Amino acid sequence: MSVLKNDRLLKALLRQPVDVTPVWMMRQAGRYLPEYRATREKAGSFLNLCKTPELACEVTLQPLARFPLDAAILFSDILTIPDAMGLGLYFTEGEGPRFERPVRNEQDIAALGSPDPEQELRYVMDAVRTIRRELQGRVPLIGFSGSPWTLATYMVEGGGAKNFALSKGMMFDRPDLMHALLGKVADAVTAYLNAQVAAGAQALMIFDTWGGVLSPRDYEEFSLAYMRRVIGGLTREAEGRRVPVILFTKGGGQWLPEMADSGCDGLGVDWTTDLKDARRAVGDRVALQGNMDPCLLYASPERIRKGVADVLESFGTGPGHVFNLGHGIHPNIEPEHAAAMVEAVHELSPPYHR
């Protein structure tokens, strides 16, 4: 493995001093880039793009060629695990991801496979290895997974949910079943993330996209508890360095203190919480990642620069901040606007690190 030339991200996530605030964007390899759309076209389908390591590597590196980002993030789908457990993932035009065999009862849960990441998910591990080789140590590579709760909602609903009728129905009426499902998924997520680290991922992020639709008590019992369990089972060192773990619950601003005690190193924060309040809530326990409103990238470069300045000022001085959007970059953003954001972070952040 090459020596890491830019380790700002890893340092910031461990709350160690850096020269400038590191920056990357959730969904930075995505549809807002014309070169991504070209590769996606070449791949024929989204799933084929995910399952072809060379193409997944190609799109992972595309944003790095355009912007001086401080991290790469593995290009993949969050539903690779349920697919590998036997649910049969497919994509429909306009309707998003669907499963051929959703999980609805005891039998369905019993039938779930325990995927070996180097077998059923080998294409992901091959992508990680390919990306690491091609990165040549320029920036660290972030591996990721969906949270157990988030994956379970898709598995029970059979795809994206509007009201979470089936998944919450199971959670409320048959908590025993939901816990059995979450336990299996948590084990699969743990193995998957550890395999990514073994293949070369240098930091990990857990996306809890749907934890924020739960009440505080249900969030603790059905989402956070299983993320804690995953984190407890993770390899935390590789290539002689700590592998930091970032936890992100969209809409979880009220639960940051509990999340900070999960064993993670950093917390993703969406834009509905001020970083100064988030910092007050978590103290010195974890780093914070975020949190510009992704819609600010619709505005002019001057306005974007002001938005960056506001986020930097809200976090304030000292270590422990990774700049990011508060959610994935929208597909219809001008790449020049993303460039303005990245540039502004590097230009405006040094005073906060003196």
Add this chain to the structure above:
Amino acid sequence: MSVLKNDRLLKALLRQPVDVTPVWMMRQAGRYLPEYRATREKAGSFLNLCKTPELACEVTLQPLARFPLDAAILFSDILTIPDAMGLGLYFTEGEGPRFERPVRNEQDIAALGSPDPEQELRYVMDAVRTIRRELQGRVPLIGFSGSPWTLATYMVEGGGAKNFALSKGMMFDRPDLMHALLGKVADAVTAYLNAQVAAGAQALMIFDTWGGVLSPRDYEEFSLAYMRRVIGGLTREAEGRRVPVILFTKGGGQWLPEMADSGCDGLGVDWTTDLKDARRAVGDRVALQGNMDPCLLYASPERIRKGVADVLESFGTGPGHVFNLGHGIHPNIEPEHAAAMVEAVHELSPPYHR
């Protein structure tokens, strides 16, 4: 006007003692009721249902015939104001509300009408009068409006938004335009709500459906400030009683203290915040309305009863609680499940009022 026989809602919103916790449901007159679907069918279109006072009255009263609810809420659409301002509201199958003439620039804002509620919105006022007459004082009637920010997002987007690209784009790049729009909408909302009170509404609710997609600073500047302005202009007494005002920002759990200082009497709380935390945050300043996860109504009546008990216990003893769901009732809920909730509130709440 008839003497009000059941004034639990009004008392609870003013934090006065009651015998049992009053209960109603957001969207209680809605698609989950077969009799609503029949009237909707008879009306021919959703818009016609809203614009025909007798039919709006009919659906408003339907849930009261089924459940011993403690309030009626005017059946109407939140987009009546922009329609009356000249935008041309229409509904498309599967895509929801659309405007023929969205607001995109200075000229569009200058061209907006100042609707006279007893002219362009007379059908709403007639509905209020008809409902009051038919209610015969059984329970109070709640009038409502969308918040200025929420209405402005629809007006700029031309309908429902996915990413709020256009409305947030205007907010970030042309805050002067957005403020001009919000000012006009706030004046129209104030006149509209006052006309509802004059027509017979006994409490008011402001639905800030999309305030929760803003950052804290943008929420204060573009949503809360205009709700404060609306509240400041409202008639607060009618028929010798105070007309309580409820403010509800979906996803606004982190901003309850600021919302409590808006001049309102009660705050709607969604299910992502525990009422005990909400109560701690707002102290004795306002009543709280909510906040059972609407998905709990997918579960069994026994589980629903437990959910009701949890919410009652979280609020605790003393006055100032109006039981509700944390969001509108979903369209595919069994009416019997709503009945189980209402019954449980009345059965389980007396100990909290001794």
